[in-house]
Amino acid sequence: MAETPLVEARGLHTWFELRQWGFLRVGAVRAVDDVSFTLARGEAVAFVGESGCGKSSLVRTLLGLHRPTLGEVRCEGESLAGLTGAALKAWRARVGYVQQDPFGALPPFLDVRRILAEPLKVHGVRDRAERERRIRAALAEVRLTPVEEVLGKFPHMLSGGQQQRVVIARALILEPALVIADEPVSMLDASVRVEILELLRGIQRDRGLTLAFVTHDLATVRHYAERIFVLYAGKVVESAPVDDLLDAPQHPYTRALLAALSDPDAANATRLREVPAGEPPSLIDPPAGCRFHPRCPQAMAGLCDREVPPDFMPRPGHGSACWLHEPGMAENPERPITTDGRQAPGRGGPGHDVSQSGR
Amino acid sequence: MAATTTGFRAEEPLLRVEELALHYRTRGGAVRAVDRVSFDVKRGEALVILGESGCGKSSLARALMRLLPRNLAHHGGRVSLGDTPISELSDERFRREVQWSRMALVMQASMNALNPVVKVGEQVAEPLRELKRWPRRRALERAAEVFQCVGLPLDFMARYPFELSGGMRQRAVLAMALVAEPELVILDEPTSALDVLTQAAIMNVLKEIKAEQGTSFILITHDVATSSELADRVALMYAGELVEACSAVRFFGEPAHPYSRLLMKSVPRLHERERPRAIPGQPPSLLEPPGGCRFAARCPERFVRCAEPPPAFDPGGGTLDGVGEGATESRHRVRCWLHAPNGGAEYG
Numbered sequence: 001m002a003e004t005p006l007v008e009a010r011g012l013h014t015w016f017e018l019r020q021w022g023f024l025r026v027g028a029v030r031a032v033d034d035v036s037f038t039l040a041r042g043e044a045v046a047f048v049g050e051s052g053c054g055k056s057s058l059v060r061t062l063l064g065l066h067r068p069t070l071g072e073v074r075c076e077g078e079s080l081a082g083l084t085g086a087a088l089k090a091w092r093a094r095v096g097y098v099q100q101d102p103f104g105a106l107p108p109f110l111d112v113r114r115i116l117a118e119p120l121k122v123h124g125v126r127d128r129a130e131r132e133r134r135i136r137a138a139l140a141e142v143r144l145t146p147v148e149e150v151l152g153k154f155p156h157m158l159s160g161g162q163q164q165r166v167v168i169a170r171a172l173i174l175e176p177a178l179v180i181a182d183e184p185v186s187m188l189d190a191s192v193r194v195e196i197l198e199l200l201r202g203i204q205r206d207r208g209l210t211l212a213f214v215t216h217d218l219a220t221v222r223h224y225a226e227r228i229f230v231l232y233a234g235k236v237v238e239s240a241p242v243d244d245l246l247d248a249p250q251h252p253y254t255r256a257l258l259a260a261l262s263d264p265d266a267a268n269a270t271r272l273r274e275v276p277a278g279e280p281p282s283l284i285d286p287p288a289g290c291r292f293h294p295r296c297p298q299a300m301a302g303l304c305d306r307e308v309p310p311d312f313m314p315r316p317g318h319g320s321a322c323w324l325h326e327p328g329m330a331e332n333p334e335r336p337i338t339t340d341g342r343q344a345p346g347r348g349g350p351g352h353d354v355s356q357s358g359r
Numbered sequence: 360m361a362a363t364t365t366g367f368r369a370e371e372p373l374l375r376v377e378e379l380a381l382h383y384r385t386r387g388g389a390v391r392a393v394d395r396v397s398f399d400v401k402r403g404e405a406l407v408i409l410g411e412s413g414c415g416k417s418s419l420a421r422a423l424m425r426l427l428p429r430n431l432a433h434h435g436g437r438v439s440l441g442d443t444p445i446s447e448l449s450d451e452r453f454r455r456e457v458q459w460s461r462m463a464l465v466m467q468a469s470m471n472a473l474n475p476v477v478k479v480g481e482q483v484a485e486p487l488r489e490l491k492r493w494p495r496r497r498a499l500e501r502a503a504e505v506f507q508c509v510g511l512p513l514d515f516m517a518r519y520p521f522e523l524s525g526g527m528r529q530r531a532v533l534a535m536a537l538v539a540e541p542e543l544v545i546l547d548e549p550t551s552a553l554d555v556l557t558q559a560a561i562m563n564v565l566k567e568i569k570a571e572q573g574t575s576f577i578l579i580t581h582d583v584a585t586s587s588e589l590a591d592r593v594a595l596m597y598a599g600e601l602v603e604a605c606s607a608v609r610f611f612g613e614p615a616h617p618y619s620r621l622l623m624k625s626v627p628r629l630h631e632r633e634r635p636r637a638i639p640g641q642p643p644s645l646l647e648p649p650g651g652c653r654f655a656a657r658c659p660e661r662f663v664r665c666a667e668p669p670p671a672f673d674p675g676g677g678t679l680d681g682v683g684e685g686a687t688e689s690r691h692r693v694r695c696w697l698h699a700p701n702g703g704a705e706y707g
Contacts, residue, residue, distance in 0.1 A: 050554035189411040194637035219627045223634050260559035263628045266607035268587045275560045
């Protein structure tokens with residue numbers, strides 16, 4: 001890409017120190033461990049991972065709430081670590097944050113008008129009429145109408161979907177270049193979720209801003225993001241355009257994840273799903289080599305348990321941090337790689353029939 | 360389909376619920392969280408109760424288990440389990456004879472409710488010691504059996520809850536519910552706090568228990584995709600009422616109620632490119648629910664008739680409300696005037 005990316009993360013590590021008795025350093029929680037990526041202007045991406053995989057720590061580092069232990073985040077070519085005072089404040093105005101729990105994110109004692117006026121005041125919009133104009137515009141943009149009625153309401157008087165719209169309006173009011181939405185719909189009802197996601201995606205397209213979703217739900221991102229980063233135990237294991245990732249998952253972890261997810265279908269009840277044994281590792285003492293190797297059905301002894309896999313590129317624009325995708329490995333007839341995880345033998349196929357055993 | 364216990368006809372439902380109601384008293388008036396809900400569950404069958412938050416599905420579980428709040432305004436209806444009319448029992452007899460031993464409940468996030476200072480094995484064995492007065496050793500032996508059933512390593516019996524991950528604690532809670540061999544287990548959002556892979560693993564455990572032991576399940580959830588992992592039948596709740604109850608095949612394939620159809624369209628699907636669509640509007644307040652059909656305000660197919668409350672119709676044949684006399688074999692119920700025989704002319 002010729003233009004500088006909006007956000008660039010290089011070798012990002014966010015570790016949280018563990019101390020005993022307040023001063024003995026006894027290790028660290030490696031929440032984000034050597035993560036690199038770029039976000040282009042006007043792009044919608046999703047960071048997908050299970051709880052505890054470090055996805056929230058990652059976005060908080062992007063927001064500048066945590067300082068990276070190692071590595072750096074560059075915004076429009078400038079390192080975030082170098083920013084202090086006014087420059088850091090200016091960066092924060094360029095990033096909007098949509099929290100997971102809308103009710104928890106809104107101060108209960110302020111009405112909608114004052115909630116939305118707050119960021120404007122903090123960032124120096126002194127003129128009251130100007131503030132009012134922007135507040136009304138923001139509410140109209142998130143389709144909280146009639147605006148007059150909403151302005152005087154307190155958060156508890158709004159439904160969950162309406163609260164989330166206020167949170168989105170607050171994230172947008174300073175006209176950010178990047179909006180980070182951390183599980184924006186996981187607290188909302190199924191029927192409201194789609195509305196909120198459509199709204200976010202629509203605003204992202206209209207304004208040409210960069211949108212980064214953080215979610216654990218692969219099924220929702222298909223329609224609302226262009227690129228997906230799959231995280232596992234603090235690392236990005238796979239990144240690809242949405243359709244490519246969902247139709248041709250490469251990393252064994254992504255394949256396991258997709259095989260475990262279901263679309264509503266009555267036939268699901270009669271088959272067992274293939275689930276890799278074990279659980280995500282501790283981030284204090286992660287396994288050596290590939291972090292998924294203890295659970296991986298295709299782990300290669302002597303390699304996966306020793307060497308950390310770098311990012312390979314098994315398909316154009318499709319990165320996978322797995323030794324299976326080392327160039328030359330695919331020709332090895334003993335380790336066949338299927339391009340479509342859904343059709344690979346034993347993976348989300350007919351599976352075992354449990355209904356038979358009960359008779 | 361079920362491994363039926365002796366003495367009962369296979370066709371006789373295990374749980375029969377008629378006109379169940381649970382209303383809460385609040386400053387604003389009575390909240391009708393569960394209203395005239397009727398359904399039945401056969402032996403070895405899994406019924407999923409699906410609904411959005413605030414539709415009364417957790418209240419339904421509480422009403423069945425008699426875990427009633429202090430601000431109770433009204434609790435009514437007839438419930439029978441096997442041959443026992445459990446709604447007739449006194450609280451004391453219900454607690455002694457039914458709760459936990461015949462009907463167990465796994466509540467939402469109950470994995471966080473384990474006692475932190477008691478070993479997991481002891482906690483799982485506790486219902487047997489308390490309810491059945493089993494000696495400690497015998498109860499622990501039974502607990503070990505259940506541990507294997509739910510896929511917990513035996514050495515976890517001697518661990519404390521904080522030494523277990525969320526998924527393992529959820530298995531322990533499940534083991535606790537199963538330990539007294541109840542005929543029916545009610546699961547209220549058993550996996551919603553867990554990861555995708557852990558969730559799939561727990562659903563596998565439930566499927567195996569259902570197939571091997573013939574336990575009946577009521578799974579309460581808001582997650583349509585997960586619900587299809589266990590469901591033989593689906594009952595959809597909306598604003599305190601059951602709007603549709605039918606077989607899983609029918610529900611996930613071709614539901615009859617307009618709300619069911621819209622809900623299915625709002626579910627994002629992994630392997631489909633069609634975009635999900637939102638349902639416009641919001642559920643009504645349960646303080647003063649609309650007099651007619653409660654979904655009418657959001658329904659694209661509403662007509663004049665919807666101003667009156669619709670009874671539960673059988674879209675196949677057309678019978679009266681409930682599961683009493685005249686109920687046909689199809690067991691499909693839809694609370695919608697669109698499915699009234701002859702346009703609902705004989706009702707009024």
